[in-house]
Amino acid sequence: MPKINAGRLLSELRRFAQFGAYETGVHRPTFSREDMDSRRWLALQYEAVGLQAHIDGVGNVFGTPLSKRRSLLIGSHAESENHAGWLDGALGVVYGLEIARSFAETPDCAGLPIAPVAWADEEGHYLSLLGSRSFIGDIDEAEIDRAVNIRNGLPLREALQAAGLVGLPRSLLEPERYVGYLEAHIEQGDALEASGNRIGVVTSIVGIWQYSIIFRGVQNHAGTTRMAIRKDAGLAAAMLAMNIADRFPTVAGPSSVWTTGRISLEPGAPSIIPGKAEVLFQFRDSEMAVLERLDLVLREVVEETVIKTGCRAEIERTETGRPWHMDSAFQEAIESAAMRHAPGAHVRMPSGASHDAQVVGRKLRAAMLFVPSIGGISHHWTENTHDADLVLGCQVLADAAETILRGEYR
Amino acid sequence: MPKINAGRLLSELRRFAQFGAYETGVHRPTFSREDMDSRRWLALQYEAVGLQAHIDGVGNVFGTPLSKRRSLLIGSHAESENHAGWLDGALGVVYGLEIARSFAETPDCAGLPIAPVAWADEEGHYLSLLGSRSFIGDIDEAEIDRAVNIRNGLPLREALQAAGLVGLPRSLLEPERYVGYLEAHIEQGDALEASGNRIGVVTSIVGIWQYSIIFRGVQNHAGTTRMAIRKDAGLAAAMLAMNIADRFPTVAGPSSVWTTGRISLEPGAPSIIPGKAEVLFQFRDSEMAVLERLDLVLREVVEETVIKTGCRAEIERTETGRPWHMDSAFQEAIESAAMRHAPGAHVRMPSGASHDAQVVGRKLRAAMLFVPSIGGISHHWTENTHDADLVLGCQVLADAAETILRGEYR
Numbered sequence: 044m045p046k047i048n049a050g051r052l053l054s055e056l057r058r059f060a061q062f063g064a065y066e067t068g069v070h071r072p073t074f075s076r077e078d079m080d081s082r083r084w085l086a087l088q089y090e091a092v093g094l095q096a097h098i099d100g101v102g103n104v105f106g107t108p109l110s111k112r113r114s115l116l117i118g119s120h121a122e123s124e125n126h127a128g129w130l131d132g133a134l135g136v137v138y139g140l141e142i143a144r145s146f147a148e149t150p151d152c153a154g155l156p157i158a159p160v161a162w163a164d165e166e167g168h169y170l171s172l173l174g175s176r177s178f179i180g181d182i183d184e185a186e187i188d189r190a191v192n193i194r195n196g197l198p199l200r201e202a203l204q205a206a207g208l209v210g211l212p213r214s215l216l217e218p219e220r221y222v223g224y225l226e227a228h229i230e231q232g233d234a235l236e237a238s239g240n241r242i243g244v245v246t247s248i249v250g251i252w253q254y255s256i257i258f259r260g261v262q263n264h265a266g267t268t269r270m271a272i273r274k275d276a277g278l279a280a281a282m283l284a285m286n287i288a289d290r291f292p293t294v295a296g297p298s299s300v301w302t303t304g305r306i307s308l309e310p311g312a313p314s315i316i317p318g319k320a321e322v323l324f325q326f327r328d329s330e331m332a333v334l335e336r337l338d339l340v341l342r343e344v345v346e347e348t349v350i351k352t353g354c355r356a357e358i359e360r361t362e363t364g365r366p367w368h369m370d371s372a373f374q375e376a377i378e379s380a381a382m383r384h385a386p387g388a389h390v391r392m393p394s395g396a397s398h399d400a401q402v403v404g405r406k407l408r409a410a411m412l413f414v415p416s417i418g419g420i421s422h423h424w425t426e427n428t429h430d431a432d433l434v435l436g437c438q439v440l441a442d443a444a445e446t447i448l449r450g451e452y453r
Numbered sequence: 454m455p456k457i458n459a460g461r462l463l464s465e466l467r468r469f470a471q472f473g474a475y476e477t478g479v480h481r482p483t484f485s486r487e488d489m490d491s492r493r494w495l496a497l498q499y500e501a502v503g504l505q506a507h508i509d510g511v512g513n514v515f516g517t518p519l520s521k522r523r524s525l526l527i528g529s530h531a532e533s534e535n536h537a538g539w540l541d542g543a544l545g546v547v548y549g550l551e552i553a554r555s556f557a558e559t560p561d562c563a564g565l566p567i568a569p570v571a572w573a574d575e576e577g578h579y580l581s582l583l584g585s586r587s588f589i590g591d592i593d594e595a596e597i598d599r600a601v602n603i604r605n606g607l608p609l610r611e612a613l614q615a616a617g618l619v620g621l622p623r624s625l626l627e628p629e630r631y632v633g634y635l636e637a638h639i640e641q642g643d644a645l646e647a648s649g650n651r652i653g654v655v656t657s658i659v660g661i662w663q664y665s666i667i668f669r670g671v672q673n674h675a676g677t678t679r680m681a682i683r684k685d686a687g688l689a690a691a692m693l694a695m696n697i698a699d700r701f702p703t704v705a706g707p708s709s710v711w712t713t714g715r716i717s718l719e720p721g722a723p724s725i726i727p728g729k730a731e732v733l734f735q736f737r738d739s740e741m742a743v744l745e746r747l748d749l750v751l752r753e754v755v756e757e758t759v760i761k762t763g764c765r766a767e768i769e770r771t772e773t774g775r776p777w778h779m780d781s782a783f784q785e786a787i788e789s790a791a792m793r794h795a796p797g798a799h800v801r802m803p804s805g806a807s808h809d810a811q812v813v814g815r816k817l818r819a820a821m822l823f824v825p826s827i828g829g830i831s832h833h834w835t836e837n838t839h840d841a842d843l844v845l846g847c848q849v850l851a852d853a854a855e856t857i858l859r860g861e862y863r
Contacts, residue, residue, distance in 0.1 A: 231674050231676075232676075232677030232678050232679060233682060249676060253723055262833075264641050264642065264805070264831045265710065265714065265735065266641075266642075266710060266805030267640065267641035267642030267805040267831060268643075269644060270702070270709075272829065278698060278713065280716070281692075281694035281713070281716070282691075282695060285692060300676060300678065300679070300680055301680075302723070302726055303687050303688070304721065304727065305687075305727075306687065306691070306718055308715055308716055311715040312715070314712070314735065315714060316712055316714075317713075317715075323721075327675075395674070395676030395678075419679075420673070421677060422672075422673075422674055422725070
């Protein structure tokens with residue numbers, strides 16, 4: 044049985060958080076100096092475990108075992124959101140490193156090849172899930188040519204140049220070389236904490252359906268236009284958000300979530316009745332049937348809003364993500380390990396967020412493990428997880444890795 | 454009795470609309486070439502009626518009678534909103550010119566001095582009500598130094614330079630030279646049309662109270678944060694707008710209007726629960742008691758929203774305009790003329806919009822007349838008024854001017 048080194052794990056997690064340290068979190072945008080420093084540091088650590096390390100043309104860092112046997116990829120993404128937490132992504136990356144180390148140190152595990160990996164730009168500073176999508180062959184050069192930093196507009200090509208990645212090939216998955224892929228991640232919500240659980244065995248990653256809903260009323264003078272004759276597009280947008288809040292709970296699944304992320308009124312001046320309103324709306328669920336039901340209700344609610352306000356509406360679905368289900372044997376391997384190390388404190392649960400596992404999972408068997416987020420805080424520098432949970436999660440994942448690799452080669 | 458020349462009035466209105474003609478309206482921003490051309494043309498027309506014409510340091514155009522008797526100012530603003538209507542402002546300016554002409558042509562009115570005027574930038578391309586405020590001494594050089602074009606940031610000083618106005622003095626009101634001020638304007642709403650009236654005798658200009666209301670919730674991940682624990686600032690903003698729509702009608706006055714002109718959610722991303730929402734809200738009424746009641750209800754509704762959503766709220770009143778009441782004798786002069794020329798088709802009404810009359814009215818007796826806006830359309834190039842109403846409004850204002858001037862000197 045592999046035994047991870049708890050002190051070393053915590054120390055390496057904290058070492059990794061020094062790349063771009065910000066308050067008690069990190070600011071390590073993809074391809075920034077801090078991000079590239081962290082990737083080069085990882086490559087050195089991979090080599091020190093006896094792996095062949097390389098950084099590919101989009102910044103993915105691979106530690107490749109010398110063994111001819113099929114290996115198990117374990118990792119996550121190395122960069123952070125802006126001014127965000129120290130564990131989002133980094134947790135899974137450092138787990139991969141620690142598990143590779145502990146396997147190398149455990150005589151009866153030393154022959155089981157662990158391939159740690161750190162993906163680039165899962166957070167989408169340029170392109171969401173860039174590294175894992177590149178690895179499975181889902182991105183062509185034209186898409187990279189077009190991509191720019193979503194905040195400052197810097198072309199991805201220029202960022203790759205500045206990061207010293209130009210000329211390096213993009214590594215492409217050869218599926219026959221791998222048994223599968225495991226990823227650990229902080230939950231980013233409070234479901235584990237609220238239920239007193241310490242390990243989440245991820246069953247599925249939700250499908251995200253996203254909409255642009257535009258209301259068109261009549262733009263007019265806010266002083267001279269009587270209330271009775273107004274067609275106020277802004278009021279229609281507000282009514283939509285409130286009607287969704289009323290109706291969705293009656294048809295949603297137990298894990299459904301929905302969010303109005305943006306409301307833009309035009310012209311947006313204090314003395315002009317908005318003639319146009321755009322609403323960005325999304326919902327997520329792990330079951331197609333629920334997603335389709337929510338879609339139907341959304342369209343009903345938009346229609347009701349049109350009738351009540353006299354505004355016209357256009358509704359466009361801009362994203363129709365399919366839920367993605369984890370490999371069931373891999374889930375069982377994680378669950379068995381959790382039963383050993385945290386009896387009664389583990390739970391199967393869907394992931395409400397996107398992860399590299401849903402990309403790699405299109406080509407390899409894959410599964411994920413969650414550890415609790417204190418207070419459910421995510422994408423903020425106060426994000427954190429108890430040390431005991433950090434250690435527990437790594438041991439559970441190490442055990443699951445052993446089970447999976449032995450199952451394959453026994 | 455002065456008799457206006459209907460054909461000449463309509464022809465001059467159409468001539469004036471050629472300065473910056475745009476579709477069936479005009480695009481004549483303050484201090485643009487088209488705006489300055491129109492002002493120079495006006496000065497020539499004033500001179501042709503035997504008035505001393507001059508353009509002052511902020512672009513106001515004055516036609517000063519040679520008579521030593523106190524004169525009656527009649528006018529409005531010459532510039533337009535962007536891509537807007539041909540009558541907003543221009544109507545009152547051309548009425549002033551036509552009334553000066555018809556008085557000069559009418560033997561028994563020739564001794565009654567009419568002083569036509571065209572104010573600058575009532576529309577606020579740089580500073581709302583700039584010209585009339587400058588005239589009554591309400592603007593100092595520092596405020597002009599600071600002002601910039603609200604759309605392109607061009608400093609007002611540079612615009613004045615480009616317009617050839619640098620070095621010209623700003624004309625200051627000498628109250629003893631005037632009997633008062635009359636302004637005609639399109640209604641900009643549909644109250645006259647909807648009630649079958651052709652002349653509005655303006656009783657007051659509404660007070661505008663404006664608010665910035667900020668809700669602060671908890672910004673979080675839109676996928677991993679359960680619905681039950683969210684504090685969604687965007688939902689609070691939507692709820693506020695809907696609750697205002699429910700509550701205000703029960704306490705508002707018959708002419709009250711209220712508008713949510715802007716809703717900004719932060720960070721405004723589709724996958725992030727808004728942590729902050731800012732709402733720009735205003736209401737208008739001509740009675741202080743109503744304004745105070747609406748203020749109270751708004752604060753109650755904000756408090757209810759806080760309780761229902763768990764968000765915090767800050768409410769700041771950024772504008773507290775007092776309603777301004779027209780001179781009652783001047784109102785009677787307009788109403789008497791309306792009874793003569795449009796029996797049963799005139800009504801006393803408040804103005805929901807701001808006008809130069811509320812500024813000049815702080816120093817001189819002043820009143821306003823409205824003509825109907827077809828379909829209530831305003832600040833759009835399709836704005837229009839029936840020719841018969843254009844002619845009627847001018848004759849009513851001419852009669853009122855005579856009454857006022859004779860009342861003063863009889």
